[in-house]
Amino acid sequence: MLDALAEPEQARLAPIYLLCGDEPFQLGSAADAVRCCARAQGYTERKVLFAGRDFDWQQLATEQDSLSLFAEKKLIDLRLPTGKPGDAGGRALRAFAERPVEDTLLLITAGKLDRNQLRTRWVTALEEAGVLVQIWPVKHGELPGWLRRHMQARGLQPDAEAVALLAERVEGNLLAADQAVEKLLLLNGPGPVDAAAVRASVADSARFDVFDMVDTALAGEASRALRMVFGLLEEGVEAVVISWALGRAVREILDMAMAVARGQPVEAVMAGARVWDSRRTAVRAALTRHRAGYWGGLLQRADRLEFMVKGMAAGNKRDELVQLVCAMAGQRPLPASFTAPG
Structure with a gap:
């Protein structure tokens, strides 16, 4: 169904796309194809809406009726992870489908819709007005x-x-x-x-296990994250690689925490930062556990660790590594007498 978007500048865009499925990579790729095509055809303003449990569906109507301030065409990127908009959401989506606005494109990404959900009035209305694409796992x-x-x-x-x-x-x-x-x-x-x-x-895949360790720390599982750190070091992964991954994660969380501090919902912030579904539980835990100021302090600690592992500052880099992982997981600093294995 999306093969028609293979040539973004020449493709004929529908006013509405409803993409649903429980295979995250293909779902993300399909959504990217729509976004790429829209961008190529002048939809330069993009509004991301995350329709979580407390979402105000009036926002969709507001975006539908508002004129773009920065561009002639606008993409409304609506995330509906549960595939269940509720009564208010169903009415809002039917209303959008009944009067699509020229130069405004609605892209909806949702989880898997079962047979009954596919028969609901809001789904049939969207399909009649636009395109429905079901994403199936690869057998x-x-x-x-x-x-x-x-x-x-x-x-x-x-x-x-x-x-x-x-x-x-x-x-x-x-x-x-x-x-x-x-x-x-x-x-x-x-x-x-x-x-x-x-x-x-x-x-050489051990280097990619570093990211699993980072998400384990963000999820608050300090003991398990530390076991993973020591295992990586024993496998020969250099401390500079682990330090880089931890610092990168702290910077990402700090940026999102600052957005949350400005009043944006956590789910919307993660959607805007394009956090993969597989990482959202860990990132959500980190964002709800500590505020931006805490992560700002951890960034200074991550920078200090980076200087240590590069030989630019004195100190016990393994101990500092352990302390940073514990702090990311929300655990109290270990006593000064603690010495990391190895």
Whole structure:
């Protein structure tokens, strides 16, 4: 259904797109395709609305009726994770579908809609006025073909053994598959890819486990995060890599915490920051656990750790690393007498 958007500047855009499904990578890719096409055709103003439990559906009508202050065309990017807008939301969505506004495009991304939800009046109204796209998970037998096409689209030319090995490695996780493709591009550049290149990439996968450790800390699981830190160090991952990942996460959380402090809802802030669904529980926990001032203090600590691991400041970098992870997880600082293993 979205193949028509392959040439963004020439594609004919519908006034409404309802994308639904529980496969986050494909859902995100489909939404990106609509956004890219809209941007190419002059929809330069974008308003993100997160329709959570306490969402005021009057905001949708307000955006529909308001003239754009900065551009001639506007994209309303509505996130509906549960796929259940309630009575007020259903009425608002039907009203939008009944009188779509010229030069205003409504993009709705929702979780999986079951058979009964697909028959509701708001869904049928949106489908009649625009386009409904259901995103289905890639079946096990279809994964090698999907991987081959995805790699080719990124400029890679994999042989059959490379595709089979990568399919076995990612086990149906398309986000992991996309990350693996990005890594192959980073290590080898575009061109032919054989099984040896995939094996070499997989062998270096410990660096990507750093991000799991960061999210574990953000979720508040200090003990588990520390075990992961020590495991990474034992596997040979350099402290500078771990320090970089922690500092990056603290900066991201600080930016979002400042937006929350300005009165924006947490869910809307995460949507605007394009936080993956798989990370939202951890990021939400971090944002609700501490305010912006706390994360500002942690940023100074992360910067100090970075100086230590680069040899630009004195101190015990392993102890400082432990203290930062504990603080990110919301735990009290460890006693000065504590010494990290190793």
